[in-house]
Amino acid sequence: MVLPDDVRRYIAQGLACEHLQVTGDGQHFEALIVSEAFEGKSRVARHQVVYAALGDRMRQEIHALSMQTLTPAQWAAVGQDKA
Amino acid sequence: MDIRDVIQNQIGSHPVVLYMKGSADFPQCGFSANAVRLLRSCGVDQIHTVDVLQDPAIRQGIKEFSNWPTVPQLYVNGEFVGGSDIMTEMYQSGELAALLKPAH
Numbered sequence: 001m002v003l004p005d006d007v008r009r010y011i012a013q014g015l016a017c018e019h020l021q022v023t024g025d026g027q028h029f030e031a032l033i034v035s036e037a038f039e040g041k042s043r044v045a046r047h048q049v050v051y052a053a054l055g056d057r058m059r060q061e062i063h064a065l066s067m068q069t070l071t072p073a074q075w076a077a078v079g080q081d082k083a
Numbered sequence: 084m085d086i087r088d089v090i091q092n093q094i095g096s097h098p099v100v101l102y103m104k105g106s107a108d109f110p111q112c113g114f115s116a117n118a119v120r121l122l123r124s125c126g127v128d129q130i131h132t133v134d135v136l137q138d139p140a141i142r143q144g145i146k147e148f149s150n151w152p153t154v155p156q157l158y159v160n161g162e163f164v165g166g167s168d169i170m171t172e173m174y175q176s177g178e179l180a181a182l183l184k185p186a187h
Binding site: 043044047048051059064065066 | 114146151152153163164166168173
């Protein structure tokens with residue numbers, strides 16, 4: 001079974017993150033991802049960056065991944081207590 | 084017909100197309116159910132849905148077409164909008180209603 005820590009590691013391997021938090025039950029995961037790589041990108045493009053980092057694992061090991069994708073500035077604006 | 088042409092034809096023929104698991108009345112997945120709920124909340128009554136569970140070629144084809152590995156997927160006026168998370172964010176900010184207003 002895939003654990004949230006595994007998903008966290010997979011994402012971190014492919015994407016430099018300022019903050020990365022993953023929770024989940026082995027099938028469905030939720031991630032809060034803060035990265036400078038999201039700067040200037042649409043929501044779709046941000047998710048595609050994360051999907052690209054996960055590669056085949058997204059198709060084979062992970063059934064569903066809910067994501068919040070924020071730039072460092074957005075993260076600071078929403079308040080880090082939210083995380 | 085090539086699967087890309089089939090998809091292009093679907094998204095070109097209807098202003099709002101939702102690729103999902105199951106139907107609008109009987110969604111087979113919580114994320115697809117959420118997507119339908121959000122569209123209805125925005126006043127879209129006639130959602131053109133494509134049940135990917137009925138067609139393995141579409142199920143695989145739409146993932147490649149959109150460069151997006153999961154379903155549901157929303158297309159409005161031929162443009163890919165996103166999946167369940169993005170729809171939820173856009174609903175909460177009012178962007179989804181604004182996007183859909185002229186489309187239905």
